[in-house]
Structure formats: C-alpha cells, structure tokens
Amino acid sequence: MKKSERSALCRAMEAPPPLKKRAFLRGLPAPRPSLISVILSQAGYIRKTTWVLSGALFALALAAALTLPADGLWAASALTPFAALLAVTELSRSRLHGMEELELSTRLGLRAVALARMGLIGLVHLALLVILAAALPETARAGVYLLTPYLLTDGLGLWAARHVRGREAVYVCGGAAVLVAGLGVAANAMEAYAAANFRWWLLAMVLAMALAAAEYHTTIQKSEELSWNF
Amino acid sequence: MSMDLEDAYDKLYRYCYHRLGSREAAEDAVQEAFTRYLASGRPLGGSAAMRYLYTVARNLCTDEYRRRKPDPLPEDLPAPADEDARLEDMALRDALAKLDPDERELLLMRYVNQEPVSLMAALLGQSRFTVYRRTQAALHKLRAYMKEDEP
Helix, strand or coil, X not given: CCHHHHHHHHHXXXXXXXXXXXXXXXXXXXXXXXXXXXXXXXXXXXXXXXXXXXXXXXXHHHHHHHHCCCCHHHHHHHHXXXXXXXXXXXXXXXXXXXXXXXXXXXXXXXXXXXXXXXXXXXXXXXXXXXHHHHHCCCHHHHHXXXXXXXXXXXXXXXXXXXXXXXXXXXXXHHHHHHHHHHXXXXXXHCCCCCHXXXXXXXXXXXXXXXXXXXXXXXXXXXXXXXXXXC | CCCCHHHHHHHHHHHHHHHXXXXXXXXXHHHHHHHHHHHCCXXXXXHHHHHHHHHHXXXXXXHHHHHCCCCCCCCCCCCCCXXXXXXXXXXXXXXXXXXXXXXXXXXXXXXXXCCCHHHHHHHHCCCHHHHHHHHHHHHHHXXXXXHHHCC
C-alpha cells in the first residue's frame, strides 16, 4: 500500500477525539510489569564486571579442566566458590551499600529486584557449570564436585551478608569463598576426590543445597519484613 | 515489554468508534475493556494484552450493536483544509461505506491501527493467510469502488 493511500485511509477512518481519555488513564493504577519485563529490566542493572568476572572464572576453570587431566577437576571445583561470591555480592549489593530502604520504595520493591537478579545470575551460572561439567570426564560426578562448593559458598555468603553490615560483609563473603576453595584444595590433598568417597560428596551437596535454599529463603523473607517495617 | 496505554486506548477507541458510530458508546466500550483486563490481574504489555483488549472490546461492540443500529460511517470527522484532499477523502469515505463492516474492520486494523496480521488472526479466529488474503481483497475492492466513482 502506498504511503499517500495509507494516510488518506487514516484520515477517512479517523475517529473524533475521545473526551474521557485523559481522566480515565489518570485514574488507572500503575501497570503491573510482567515477570519477563522485570527480569529483563534487572539484567541491565547487574554490573558488567559481574558478568565479565563470571565468564573469566569459568573460562579459567574450563582451561584448567581441559589442560590438567589429573588436577583439572579439583582445580575447577576450587574456582567455583568465587563465582558464588560474585552472585552473593551482586544479590546483596543494595544491602552492602546500605541502599535497601531506597530499593524498597521503588515500584518493584526489593523482593522482586532480589528475585529477578537471583534468577538471572543463578541461571547463567548454572548454564556455565553444566558446560564445565560436560567438559570434564564423568560429567555427573564432576557436576557434584563443582556444585557443592558453589552452593556452600552461596549459603555462607548469604548468611554473612545478612549478619554483617556494610563493606565488611564483602570481606566476610570473600573469606567464605577462600575458605571453601581452601577446603577443596585440602580435599584434593586428602584424596577426597577419589571415587570411593563420592557418596560423602553427594551428602555434602545435599547439605550445601539445603543451606543455600534456606539462606535464599531467609534473605527473601527478610526483605519482606523490611518492607513491612518501611 | 510495557504497553503504551495512550496508544492502546486510541487504537481501541478508533476500532470501537467505527463499529458503533458513537463517541460515547465507543469510549464506554474501551474503558470497560480496560477495566475488565485490569481486573483479570494480568500485566499490561505485549501482544497478548492487546489481543485480550480487542477481544473484549469487540464483544462489547457486538452487544451494543445488537441493542441499537449504529450509523454505518460517522460524518462528524474533521475535514482536511486542502480542497483536493477533501474531495479524495469524500470519495474514499463513499467507497468505504460500500464495503462490508467486516472488510472495513480489516482495513482499519491493518492499515490505520497498524496491527500485525498475527493479532488480527487471533482476534478473528482465522489463519494468518486467510486474514492476509481477506485484507488484500478488501483493499482491491476499495480501490475498485474509488475508480468507479472517478469522473
């Protein structure tokens, strides 16, 4: 259809201006954003350094896994706590900077923001962990070795972010990541990565998962309480 | 993706106005469609919201149409200042009046409201191909009527 033809059609089919539009639209409640739009809007607020460092960490872990056939597994496993540290510090950023009250006053609220960021970073890290595990021999076992320190650091980091205020919380979270990575190194020295000890790893993963789930739940609940106190 | 409420209101209002021929009835239908949509608890945004709003507005217009006979094409529209454009618009309006209401609806949605064929297909319960073909046929018919009216 030609442009002139279309504009003639638009003119011929134009309706007289509505009379009650302004008053009606002013009275409408603010539109509730969809889940996807909340998640996408939050993706823009996650620091680029978080994504870059996450990518670099997983690339390093992948390189270790591929180039060090004997030590690749524990080396990759010892690096995942630092990815969890990135997730925790990003998730608790408003709390670490003392800005949670400001975020609570926004249209979405702290809870929705925290959930969206948690979902995004968690999904990306999970995808990277799956890729990393797939690159290692015995993928399922490797997945457990990688996921356990990640979840443990997540749980400890979230606990620290809830109990320690301000900048110190970052250092405590960093300390937790170093501690878990150190445990991984020690576990290798004690030959804990041997196939015979796998059931203990499974148990550790279940416990770490429970700790992380409880801490995520408490963190979200606390943000709900904060909104009531606000 | 959030929705431009004003744009959505204008499109629905134009749609209802051409089905009902009355400014007040069209606005009532649009506002009722928005109210029902918001009461459904769905987020405003995207093509699903627009499809819902059109469907409710269309049903409301049909109910209103059954209650009273609308004017086929309203006359109280602002006329362009240019004489040639005025004559062209009159010819076009005469040609539009000769089309079936369904054909006018297709042209309004596709070329005036600029809705995607997928949304129209969902609203009318037809395949995209059928909607495309019917829209093209309505456009050819409109052009033919305009040629007939040429001196």
